[in-house]
Amino acid sequence: MSPAMSKTRFEAFSDGVFAFAITLLVLGFALPAVQVKTNADLAAKLLGLWPNGLAYALSFMVIGIMWQNHQALFRLVERIDRTTVFWNLLLLGGTAFIPFATSALGQYPSMQASAFLYGVALTETSTCYNLMLAHLIRSNAFHASVTSERIAATRAAYRTGFFAYLFSTLLALAWPLTSFVAYIAVAIYYLIPRGVDDDITAKD
Amino acid sequence: MSPAMSKTRFEAFSDGVFAFAITLLVLGFALPAVQVKTNADLAAKLLGLWPNGLAYALSFMVIGIMWQNHQALFRLVERIDRTTVFWNLLLLGGTAFIPFATSALGQYPSMQASAFLYGVALTETSTCYNLMLAHLIRSNAFHASVTSERIAATRAAYRTGFFAYLFSTLLALAWPLTSFVAYIAVAIYYLIPRGVDDDITAKD
Amino acid sequence: MSPAMSKTRFEAFSDGVFAFAITLLVLGFALPAVQVKTNADLAAKLLGLWPNGLAYALSFMVIGIMWQNHQALFRLVERIDRTTVFWNLLLLGGTAFIPFATSALGQYPSMQASAFLYGVALTETSTCYNLMLAHLIRSNAFHASVTSERIAATRAAYRTGFFAYLFSTLLALAWPLTSFVAYIAVAIYYLIPRGVDDDITAKD
Amino acid sequence: MSPAMSKTRFEAFSDGVFAFAITLLVLGFALPAVQVKTNADLAAKLLGLWPNGLAYALSFMVIGIMWQNHQALFRLVERIDRTTVFWNLLLLGGTAFIPFATSALGQYPSMQASAFLYGVALTETSTCYNLMLAHLIRSNAFHASVTSERIAATRAAYRTGFFAYLFSTLLALAWPLTSFVAYIAVAIYYLIPRGVDDDITAKD
Numbered sequence: 001m002s003p004a005m006s007k008t009r010f011e012a013f014s015d016g017v018f019a020f021a022i023t024l025l026v027l028g029f030a031l032p033a034v035q036v037k038t039n040a041d042l043a044a045k046l047l048g049l050w051p052n053g054l055a056y057a058l059s060f061m062v063i064g065i066m067w068q069n070h071q072a073l074f075r076l077v078e079r080i081d082r083t084t085v086f087w088n089l090l091l092l093g094g095t096a097f098i099p100f101a102t103s104a105l106g107q108y109p110s111m112q113a114s115a116f117l118y119g120v121a122l123t124e125t126s127t128c129y130n131l132m133l134a135h136l137i138r139s140n141a142f143h144a145s146v147t148s149e150r151i152a153a154t155r156a157a158y159r160t161g162f163f164a165y166l167f168s169t170l171l172a173l174a175w176p177l178t179s180f181v182a183y184i185a186v187a188i189y190y191l192i193p194r195g196v197d198d199d200i201t202a203k204d
Numbered sequence: 205m206s207p208a209m210s211k212t213r214f215e216a217f218s219d220g221v222f223a224f225a226i227t228l229l230v231l232g233f234a235l236p237a238v239q240v241k242t243n244a245d246l247a248a249k250l251l252g253l254w255p256n257g258l259a260y261a262l263s264f265m266v267i268g269i270m271w272q273n274h275q276a277l278f279r280l281v282e283r284i285d286r287t288t289v290f291w292n293l294l295l296l297g298g299t300a301f302i303p304f305a306t307s308a309l310g311q312y313p314s315m316q317a318s319a320f321l322y323g324v325a326l327t328e329t330s331t332c333y334n335l336m337l338a339h340l341i342r343s344n345a346f347h348a349s350v351t352s353e354r355i356a357a358t359r360a361a362y363r364t365g366f367f368a369y370l371f372s373t374l375l376a377l378a379w380p381l382t383s384f385v386a387y388i389a390v391a392i393y394y395l396i397p398r399g400v401d402d403d404i405t406a407k408d
Numbered sequence: 409m410s411p412a413m414s415k416t417r418f419e420a421f422s423d424g425v426f427a428f429a430i431t432l433l434v435l436g437f438a439l440p441a442v443q444v445k446t447n448a449d450l451a452a453k454l455l456g457l458w459p460n461g462l463a464y465a466l467s468f469m470v471i472g473i474m475w476q477n478h479q480a481l482f483r484l485v486e487r488i489d490r491t492t493v494f495w496n497l498l499l500l501g502g503t504a505f506i507p508f509a510t511s512a513l514g515q516y517p518s519m520q521a522s523a524f525l526y527g528v529a530l531t532e533t534s535t536c537y538n539l540m541l542a543h544l545i546r547s548n549a550f551h552a553s554v555t556s557e558r559i560a561a562t563r564a565a566y567r568t569g570f571f572a573y574l575f576s577t578l579l580a581l582a583w584p585l586t587s588f589v590a591y592i593a594v595a596i597y598y599l600i601p602r603g604v605d606d607d608i609t610a611k612d
Numbered sequence: 613m614s615p616a617m618s619k620t621r622f623e624a625f626s627d628g629v630f631a632f633a634i635t636l637l638v639l640g641f642a643l644p645a646v647q648v649k650t651n652a653d654l655a656a657k658l659l660g661l662w663p664n665g666l667a668y669a670l671s672f673m674v675i676g677i678m679w680q681n682h683q684a685l686f687r688l689v690e691r692i693d694r695t696t697v698f699w700n701l702l703l704l705g706g707t708a709f710i711p712f713a714t715s716a717l718g719q720y721p722s723m724q725a726s727a728f729l730y731g732v733a734l735t736e737t738s739t740c741y742n743l744m745l746a747h748l749i750r751s752n753a754f755h756a757s758v759t760s761e762r763i764a765a766t767r768a769a770y771r772t773g774f775f776a777y778l779f780s781t782l783l784a785l786a787w788p789l790t791s792f793v794a795y796i797a798v799a800i801y802y803l804i805p806r807g808v809d810d811d812i813t814a815k816d
Contacts, residue, residue: 414683415685417623418626420623424628425634425635428635429638493680498675500672501669504635504638508638515647516648516654521655523655
């Protein structure tokens with residue numbers, strides 16, 4: 001009974017929020033409010049949802065990456081205290097907001113307001129990841145077997161992610177479509193398996 | 205096969221409801237029903253959602269705290285009987301109602317009816333926590349290693365929470381905005397890590 | 409690798425559907441489509457949701473009881489084959505439909521069509537429970553330690569539940585409000601802890 | 613700490629998405645937007661939802677089968693790397709889209725556009741299953757005890773599924789109602805327990 005929080009329930013709750021937020025993304029698609037009469041009309045309406053489809057794919061990658069990061073990070077962690085729970089809650093709060101930001105982005109892909117709102121959500125979660133990591137390092141929460149090289153590599157990766165998101169978000173204030181492309185580029189960069197992590201774990 | 209209920213599934217089910225309820229809070233945000241034409245319009249509409257944002261943040265903290273309490277309590281519990289399941293179900297019923305109360309509060313932050321409804325949901329869950337705890341104590345459901353000091357401290361904390369919520373709820377009948385602030389103050393008070401629990405667990 | 413299905417994932421998936429269906433019940437409440445202007449109006453609208461509140465409480469009990477039955481049953485089961493998965497899927501399909509049936513019942517509490525639809529969902533799930541139990545018995549899926557008295561008691565309880573729901577459903581065709589009361593009565597009967605199960609498990 | 617991904621969290625996250633997607637299907641049903649006045653009207657409206665009911669039943673089977681495949685496959689897998697996570701995410705992305713495709717199919721069962729969209733979602737998930745399996749085979753991710761006969765049988769079954777879905781999807785471009793029937797036929801074929809898998813596992 002020594003850790004302040006059961007790691008199993010901490011992870012189960014987080015997995016639940018990630019899985020649920022990612023599934024709620026589908027609410028960004030809506031059938032036309034008025035019943036359409038012909039197949040050609042319906043096809044046109046469905047094809048007209050392509051920005052929503054792009055936003056859906058983007059957010060699916062984004063939340064998928066966050067979840068992957070979460071499990072990669074907490075596999076290294078031994079002890080979860082209230083401060084970690086606090087940052088984790090702020091992180092999940094940003095994640096659970098993404099379905100709304102996604103539907104705004106999908107409906108208004110070329111407006112600054114929606115592209116910026118979307119970026120704010122991403123930057124918020126990235127900030128929480130960085131602050132949570134800083135606390136985990138400061139409070140010595142990692143397993144004894146975790147090397148300081150590995151922690152340093154994680155910290156560098158988190159920082160890069162933060163600046164990539166912050167930069168894309170600021171882009172949105174001037175060129176919303178460019179920032180949309182930047183969000184997608186960042187997500188693809190992180191999602192495509194490059195064998196780096198696998199190599200790292202193979203060395204463990 | 206001696207306990208009346210599998211603790212694993214009891215916790216998994218509860219975690220599921222907490223995680224889904226907290227993620228459903230996002231439905232408190234809605235895009236304008238009519239397609240807006242300019243970025244300035246969209247920005248104004250999104251900024252106009254700030255009371256919904258505040259209600260979202262509040263409820264995220266509230267449900268987060270409840271989930272934290274739930275795991276902190278049941279880590280101490282050995283045996284779960286049908287009466288515990290009964291109170292837990294009433295507790296989850298109040299929790300799952302919070303997304304609706306939140307959207308009402310976000311849309312009508314300055315009306316008594318919505319502020320009161322919100323407080324009723326919080327007070328209901330707090331009542332269930334107190335009655336569930338009373339039953340756990342009466343039925344000797346705790347692990348043998350749990351000290352009576354710890355149980356007394358939990359009981360005192362639950363009681364304080366109940367009165368804080370009840371008082372804020374009654375405030376809503378006269379000053380809805382003040383009660384909104386009170387709900388936030390109580391949530392922040394409980395959420396900010398103060399090291400108390402960590403110290404307690406460190407002594408175990 | 410001998411059982412045809414991992415019991416852990418079978419239970420996790422089922423718990424997920426139960427927890428999610430019970431949380432989706434909140435969608436049975438809706439704020440007025442048109443923005444109300446005064447607190448008195450809002451209070452009247454919210455108070456006017458009492459049939460939805462009653463339907464919410466009823467379905468929360470109903471799904472809670474189903475989940476409780478599910479865990480009580482599968483604690484006794486050792487081996488899960490494809491036929492069990494098949495009946496379980498039909499059972500979950502009825503359960504996941506309950507949020508819609510609940511919103512229909514809450515909006516039209518005094519009409520035969522909605523009260524009957526609600527009963528059909530309950531009767532469907534109860535039928536699946538009975539058929540799934542019959543298959544578990546036939547295929548010898550229980551742990552060796554489970555006595556035949558216990559199985560017979562479970563079977564009798566399931567049958568009673570089926571006839572109680574079927575009877576209430578048929579009532580709905582003539583007297584919808586009476587059937588609403590009957591659904592509530594059956595749910596309360598099953599939910600109130602009477603110590604029976606605890607005694608049974610104590611003897612294990 | 614040797615595998616690149618905790619199998620427990622990989623499965624928990626996947627189970628979460630399957631369970632939520634299957635429960636979200638209920639959003640394919642909607643009460644009439646305008647309050648109906650008589651029971652006869654309500655009954656007519658509810659009975660008019662039968663195509664939505666059929667689409668609901670179909671998708672419940674489809675997602676249920678996918679989940680069953682997922683657990684049957686990953687019971688055999690020992691090591692989960694980033695490429696597997698990548699294909700799994702694309703698979704879940706298609707699965708989480710099914711509730712929208714289902715509501716389109718339920719509302720426009722006789723139009724090519726909706727029947728085709730539905731088929732595209734099924735074919736996408738089936739493609740991901742095949743590519744994920746190919747990667748698992750190539751990267752030697754299976755438990756040592758898994759025979760090559762078993763892997764070959766799984767591969768053959770996945771391929772058949774892919775062609776069955778692809779063929780039904782192409783049908784939709786000419787005869788949407790026929791493709792609807794074909795989707796149902798394929799689902800029933802896979803769902804009905806035929807003892808094959810049980811026999812296979814019995815031999816393990």
